[in-house]
Amino acid sequence: MSTQPPRTLIFLNQKGGVGKTTSSVNVAHALALSGYEVLGLDLDPQGHFAASLGLEGLDPGLDEIFFEGVGLLERAQPARERLRLVPPGPRLPEVEQMAGGRERGWILQRALTQLKQPFDYVVIDCPPSSGLLAINALLATDDVIMPVSCDYLALEGLAGLMRTLMRVEQGLNISTRKYVLVTRFNGQRRLPREVRGKLEEYFPGQVLYTPIRDNVALAEAPGFGQTVFEYRPESNGAKDYAALAEDIRLRRVLEAPAAG
Numbered sequence: 001m002s003t004q005p006p007r008t009l010i011f012l013n014q015k016g017g018v019g020k021t022t023s024s025v026n027v028a029h030a031l032a033l034s035g036y037e038v039l040g041l042d043l044d045p046q047g048h049f050a051a052s053l054g055l056e057g058l059d060p061g062l063d064e065i066f067f068e069g070v071g072l073l074e075r076a077q078p079a080r081e082r083l084r085l086v087p088p089g090p091r092l093p094e095v096e097q098m099a100g101g102r103e104r105g106w107i108l109q110r111a112l113t114q115l116k117q118p119f120d121y122v123v124i125d126c127p128p129s130s131g132l133l134a135i136n137a138l139l140a141t142d143d144v145i146m147p148v149s150c151d152y153l154a155l156e157g158l159a160g161l162m163r164t165l166m167r168v169e170q171g172l173n174i175s176t177r178k179y180v181l182v183t184r185f186n187g188q189r190r191l192p193r194e195v196r197g198k199l200e201e202y203f204p205g206q207v208l209y210t211p212i213r214d215n216v217a218l219a220e221a222p223g224f225g226q227t228v229f230e231y232r233p234e235s236n237g238a239k240d241y242a243a244l245a246e247d248i249r250l251r252r253v254l255e256a257p258a259a260g
């Protein structure tokens, strides 16, 4: 285990249902299975990150970090070997209405710097919104990973999100590394192939190498409180997320297409 500060990843996209939680769960577990110490933070009041691991999202958790200054480790629950998770807690929705000044945005960042125990990775699942919870995630992270589903008007939404992020970061005087993650990919159909091609063109050096294919095991596993590595270790979903965790670890991206 390293004595460096942990590398923090957030899965962010204000659009719902693009694979933020599926990616948080399976990337966190893939990293733990590879021998890294991982802390998961379920920053979505829906508590799907916790539920997908078979934990109860309504146990006290991140809400007490925000309102009472409780330490993250005090609310971290053992989830798997080398993987601990802080659930959202029942009062997390109230954070969006929290009173106070600019410091409100830095609560999570401060809690992470006060962690007494070393972790290699912190994986944060964000809600599909752009309020104070998302700001806290942004101020606490090294890397922003934006999942885009090939089923949607991916490009338009993503370009907007990228612009908003840059503006917010300028205002806050921070900068993160930004990555695009292609989810719900079906390489057999023309549209997804085109969308992925466009993404490479518009976001050179930022599209993570492995796309996540559409795979039923990924959709079914959370119902059993299992990650895809437990539910169907031989599935394409397990293969893709294992490869993606390596991409993230090594910052492996698609090469930009040759100019001209």
Ligand SMILES: Nc1ncnc2c1ncn2[C@@H]1O[C@H](COP(=O)(O)OP(=O)(O)OP(=O)(O)O)[C@@H](O)[C@H]1O
Residues within 6 Å of the ligand: 015, 016, 017, 018, 019, 020, 021, 022, 023, 044, 048, 126, 127, 128, 183, 184, 185, 212, 213, 214, 215, 216, 218, 219, 220
């Ligand atoms: N690659 C995939 N193949 C099949 N189903 C998937 C895949 N990725 C995600 N899903 C399913 O799509 C739905 C939305 O995924 P998920 O919950 O991860 O998205 P989200 O971005 O976290 O959504 P929200 O914005 O509501 O938090 C879920 O039912 C999930 O099981």
Ligand SMILES: [Mg+2]
Residues within 6 Å of the ligand: 020, 021, 022, 044, 048, 125, 126
């Ligand atoms: Mg989610």
